Amino acid sequence: MELMRLGERGAERPAVRHDGGLFDLSSVTADVTGDFLADGGLDRVRAELAAGSLPVVADPGRRIGAPVAKPGAVICIGQNYAAHAAESGSAPPERPIIFFKHPNTVVGPDDDVLIPPGATKVDWEVELAVVIGKQARYLSSPGEALAHVAGYAIGNDVSERSLQIEQSGGQWSKGKSAETFNPLGPWLATDIEDPQKLGLRSWVNGEPRQNSTTADMIFSVAQLVFDLSQYLVLDPGDVINTGTPEGVALSGRYPYLRPGDVVELEIDGLGRQRQLIR
Known part of the structure; x- marks a missing residue:
């Protein structure tokens, strides 16, 4: 369901x-x-x-609307696909890279994405989003992790790269937390058998950008939930954005988003999003 x-x-x-x-x-x-x-x-x-x-x-x-109301936390994983790490100019991480988005970035899957004043490097990132259903704290193994997951959704981890990288002060969240920067949905799928077997894709103005599979994640959903539980308490309703594959504007292969652009995202079994950039 x-x-x-x-x-x-x-x-x-x-x-x-x-x-x-x-x-x-x-x-x-x-x-x-x-x-x-x-x-x-x-x-x-x-x-x-x-x-x-x-x-x-x-x-x-x-x-x-977003399929879960007012998440207490939006926790994000950086460079969790090897090809995306490479296009970002980095080696694959040995441990999960963690950063946060402000929870009020979460909007509906088809809501407009607003470019912040003066922003020039707004980027798209299709991601498998995990919604926690049962509190997870200090789990003893990844084998316990998926029992703490309520379901899965599409997330767009919209980013402003100049704030994320050039003006970050060492923290990516500055470029991740503008209003509307986390479209989520259209639904929360509760019966996904294997979250590591999902194709995910994105388009800008109808042109393909990302086309990958969650099998290419460096750290699986189970590993991420386990790992996060060692550092913080995951509460029901919290959202984890699990990383994006290659094919974003940061790669230099594509232009950054401009007003009037349309971004579409899709994950197998999780539906489709469409956002107007303005």
Whole structure:
């Protein structure tokens, strides 16, 4: 099943996609939050679907919001694909590179991306996003990790490279945290069997940019969740952006984004995003 949030920003209502239908979850929860995920929310949704008691969404054409409301943290992994590390001019990391985005960067999958004043190097990054469903702290092995994951979504780790690199002061987050810099969704897929077997792609103005697979990640989802749990406590609703493959503007092969450009992103089983840059 796939959880969604539909409606205008700040007024989204929960829904679930299942077997070709779209059903209203308002009778189950007011919203898809970390508390909902931690309190057995996914099991309650499955029970309602099995019972056939959920009403069909009456107006499915509404705006799509991010599939989880107000994440407490957005934790990002840098250079987690060897080819992307190479195009960035770096050797593959021996340990995960960690940085943070401000949680309020998270917007809907088709919302506009706003170029910050004076920015000249805005870049796209298709990423597999992981949403935590159960608190993870000091896990004993990667084998425990995926049991703490609620599901997966598409994330666009939008970046302003001059702030990230040239004016960073040693911290990438400066170039990652502008408003609208983390489109997420369109849905949270809860039944992905193997997150390391997903194709991911991006386009700018209809032209292909990235085309890779999560099998090429240097650190797997399980390894990342385990590793992060050694440094910090992952809470339900937290989002992990797991890194991007090669094919971004930072490579020098493509121009940076300008107002009027359209970015599209896709991951197998997780749907598609489309953002107007303005």
